[in-house]
Amino acid sequence: MSKEVGTENRPDNTAFTQQRLPAWQPMLSAGIVIPGFVLIGLAFIGIGVALFVTSRNIQVLERDYTGVERDSFCYGCSDLKVKNCKCNLNFTLDKLFEGPVFFYYGLSNYFQNYRQYGNSKDANQLSGDKEYFTEPDESCAPYERVGDVPIAPCGALPNSMFNDTFKLYQMVNGTRVEVPFDGKGISWWTDYNIKYRNPPGTPLSKAFEGTTNPPFWPRPAYELDTTDPSNNGFINQDFLVWMRRAALPDFRKLYRRITEGEYAKGLPAGKYTLVIGYNYPVRAFNGKKKVVFSNVSWMGGKNKFLGIAYLVIGSMCVVMSIVMLIVYAKFKFPDEE
């Protein structure tokens, strides 16, 4: 009789099939974790201090100009009935406001992240596709057409573009000297050069023929910037900044940079006047408007959160490693050296 039974069913003797692949088996023992925590903690405290100091050195000047209160400098303008209203914000700098200085406008209680609002635009139109100049996407409704004439750019998002204007003057020896604003390069490079395109055709006004401007806009898209013809249409910097929707209801958007001439090093100490062209209504929804002057460090604008967070977590790591050390010493198992 056959004693030898075949071995064709014999499983392979490999590390994989036998579940003994070489493996690293880390253990969270106190001996590793405590020094690790201390190291991380110290590193974080270091980073935290650096971030905190950096953030504290950033100068910020912030002014609300909504004009709700009676004594506010823009009170007269906050009434919607007043057209082309201008108000002046005067401020004094005690010391040099180091450059480059960035000038922002800010809105609060304003929901740019509202879904239907954010979707209310026609991406194809904005990329210069002429087809959509005659047939805008229906997501633009109710800002799709005025009568039968299609709107370009259509939709609630472009329509509601921020339209206050600002001009900054320094009082030098009793005369107002305009501080030059630099409006180039305040939007994303890719937005300006790739994502948004004007429709083909020169002059631009011809390309926009057969469309009308959004109802809230005083001028058509091709006349957004009267001083610089290349800054018009869908690649207008202010327009691009507006079109990048803010994540949260209280937001700021970059308006201009101060980088030119004698102000490249910053705003010297002195008296300044900001002349605000007050157009944008916010009181209907309890909104607030503000202007912000700020400079930036290597980590960006002023942000206390990061430095504090690093300090807190860093010190917690250190404290906890001390607690662990105590626990470890007290509850040490007798047979563990």
Place this chain on the structure above:
Amino acid sequence: MCTSDESELATVTWQSSSGFDPPHQSDTRTVYVANRFPQHGHYIPQRFADNRIISSKYTVWNFVPKNLFEQFRRIANFYFIIIFLVQLMIDTPTSPVTSGLPLFFVITVTAIKQGYEDWLRHKADNEVNGAPVFVVRSGSLVQTRSKNIRVGDIVRVAKDETFPADLVLLSSDRLEGTCHITTASLDGETNLKTHFSVAETSVCQSVSRLEALQAVVECQQPDPDLYRFVGRITVTQQGEEIVRPLGPENLLLRGARLKNTKEIFGVAVYTGMESKMALNYKCKSQKRSAVEKSMNSFLIIYLCILLFEAVLSTILKYAWQAETQWDEPFYNQKTEQEKNSSPILKFISDFLAFSVLYNYIIPISLYVTVEMQKFLGSFFIGWDLDLYHEESDQKAQVNTSDLNEELGQVEYVFTDKTGTLTENEMYFRECSINGVKYQELNGKLVPEGMMDDSLDSSNAALTGEELLFLKAVSLCHTVQISYDQPDGVGGGAGDPFSHTNGFSANYMEYYASSPDEKALVEATKRMGVAFTGSNGETMEIKTFGKSEKYKLLHVLEFDANRRRMSVILESPSGGKVLFTKGAESAVLPFSTKGEIEKTRLHVDEFALKGLRTLVVACRHFSAEEYSEVERQLSAARTALQQREERLQEAFAFIERDLQLLGATGVEDRLQDKVQETIEALRLAGIKVLSCGHFHRTMNILELLQQHTDNECAEQLRLLARRIKEDHVIQHGLVVDGASLSLALREHEKLFMDVCKNCSAVLCCRMAPLQKAKVVHLFKTSPEKPITLAIGDGANDVSMIQEAHVGIGIMGKEGRQAVRNSDYAIARFKFLSKLLLVHGHFYYIRIAHLVQYFFYKNVCFITPQFLYQFFCLFSQQTLYDGAYLTLYNIFFTSLPILVYSLFEQLTKPALYRDISGNSLLSFRTFLYWTLLGFCHAFIFFFGSYALMGEDTSLMGNGQILRANRQLMFGNWTFGTLVYTVMVITVTLQLAMETHYWTWMNHFVTWGSIAFYFIFSLFYGGIIWPFVQTQDMYFVFVQLLSSGSAWFTIIIIIVTCLFPDMLKKVLYRHLHPTRTQKSQMYSNRVVIGDDFIALQPLSRAKTQLGKIRADS
């Protein structure tokens, strides 16, 4: 086709086949042999199934619709299709693709898996259906495929082939038209059975004679009962019709194997799916593991969270929008359509939109990942060399991968004894002849106490009593002899154990219905009295080479009531003699001569040693006595009424006044390492209910031979008291079948209490149904423990199917148990590795898999929910659609899958740590869910704190000066949250991983890297055919901000730091056994057995250490 448990039992008791409802109108079917239909007009052809066996579920054509239908019957898939449809119908925040794509992915993966499994079934079916068979057609023998056999075909089957359909035997190569078959693959009986043909057809031994045969078979419609067949055959000879009855002894069942007979011819009566074997196919039992049950309840909880969040959001939305300044600010006026739609409709559509927005909290890929994990994971069981049995070349076999983790949860093990704990290989050990004990030494019968050196003197000088005893043993049996030249693996996959000990010399093999008989006949052969053959009328033995022929007059078959069998023989000298063999209680009372008392003592002694005992007796008849016996027997055998009773009377008349010859003791050896295995299981906290091998220190309690209710209750109470009073650590309980049924009928609770306090319970003499009942009793007790039943025979099937996990031993009693089990192993000792290593691993793996899945989806969707508070509940998504879609299927799927296949932990004694489904307890679930919520809050508000003031996040680096003072928008915010989330969630799993193979490293770091690469690519180009280019360059801009990097780091550390702290502190303050063992793994003293039970990698290092030490 599924016959339920109950119906099977019903059919066994000869009830009507309740489980099967034949689709035929008529009660009988008429089969014209060789399909020679009558020429007369009144013949109505009946339609029969063809001989195709179909176990597959799908065909090429119906695969897609049928599989889809079955998949959508799953509640989770149905849920997602609903979400998908909602997205198609109403204006929802996300595009239908975001839920359609993952759904498609999940459905496809599942379909591929099921298609593959079905393909395997198709392959197996084709192999069976395409097997070559020989059929008599138009006067010659034609080779065709098995599937082409039709009812009425005459089929030729050669020796050692299996029958391709249910055949009525027409003729064999033997003159009397008999043949031998084994039905091992059907009912597990390995003995040879003789089947008969009708005299009229048995002469048709050649094709040409069969051609002339005119016969019609009428029989009942298909019936799953293997032992029932009623029919008749009408043979037309010279214009005369001869009718003969047909019974089960005429029917050759599909799946049985022809033995000992050169060839047979038979007519097919039941084919294909109507054959008895096919009717006995069972649908795989739908056992669900405890993990799956808790998974489902967790899903429901999450569904509630989802609904709650959606309702809350909807209500808040309307509360907020009550004021027009929020409802319709000037910059976002409504369209006419929006203004005019009904508020109720709007409310509903808002609710649906929120549900869609949050629907990802139900982890869509959970089911498919769990399925993949089980499917792939079960390969490791089959691959395990430790579960491979060298001698029989059998590896572990997984029939249901659904229960892998249940193996790690078992609290009670129910085991069969014979064949499961023992080898089911009988060895003759001792005997008692005429009051003297003998032992077998080197093939000699030696009286006990005789020394080895005196062996020579006793050579061949057997006394008369000894000789008579040996002759009695070698004549009184129903053993058959097969003279095969065994081929390779003795007859195929069915019975790889046909190589029997020491009998290979002259190619003679004994086949016996009971292994005891076989062992006895083999033993007498070794001692010089060899049974060499029988042909139905004479039995031949060789006594020391001298041949003697006994004429076989009558066989008084064994039955369970008499518990003995007898043969009446005519010796060569002409005397008539009766030999009886049976249980001691069935023979001793009828014995009048011989050393009755001494033998009784010896039998008790044998039994105490664990030997199986039989008592042998004889009776010599005078001529008058014999004629009386003859008269009584034939009268009873031919009686038309009450034949059973009259036979019993006749037997009782014959089997009396016996002369006691002696008793035999046969040992059924324990399998290798049974004691150790049971001990290891017990150490792991598993209770073993079996045929006891009690620990020496155990206190044995007995509940035996209870006849009345009251006695039984009394005894039980007594036992319960003893358990409390006796100060012994471990108790063992012995129960027999009769007492058990009493205990179960009235005193279930009391019995359970006693059982639970015993660490071993021995149940003996149990019916299959009783075994299942005990299992059921434990299963349904208030604690709902997880039970495991292990057995090897057909009688264990009901128990195997009843228990949570059923394990089959690939033993000698056929494949029945294996086929009905969830897992099959070759030896009992493999159970420890299967439970303590594989089960343990799979439980830990799957438990973490499930918890982690819920965790990562909470992390995923909660920021989305929080964001609604900042966007006026306008259903603005936080993440881009592609990110929503790919989170579960790409970015976070592989690490957990690999973890759940490769994670390893700890040692078997730690089995207790996870018992009672503790890793999936509500507390753990709550912990993970809360952890998920906490992390989600940290992600969201961490990012919020950074972006909230919305200052510029770009530095003033000199190189990047131009164009770098940018403002970030909502998509950058979402991407920041998402980036932090993907990394944290992956690292959280990394912290849970204890066993880092290269694959873990690859998928963990690979996932994070893949996320970055994908995002760079996704944001790097303007995608054609996509409406909005929201994500264009967002990721690059985010990463070029130093502050963003700092934020990512601080948020990740903040998330992981408390959990890390908790792990370390917990380990020192409340270490679980698992962790203790990790801490002191080097110092634990371990025995060799334990090393065998451990994951190999660990065992290897430990072995190395031990060797280095010594």
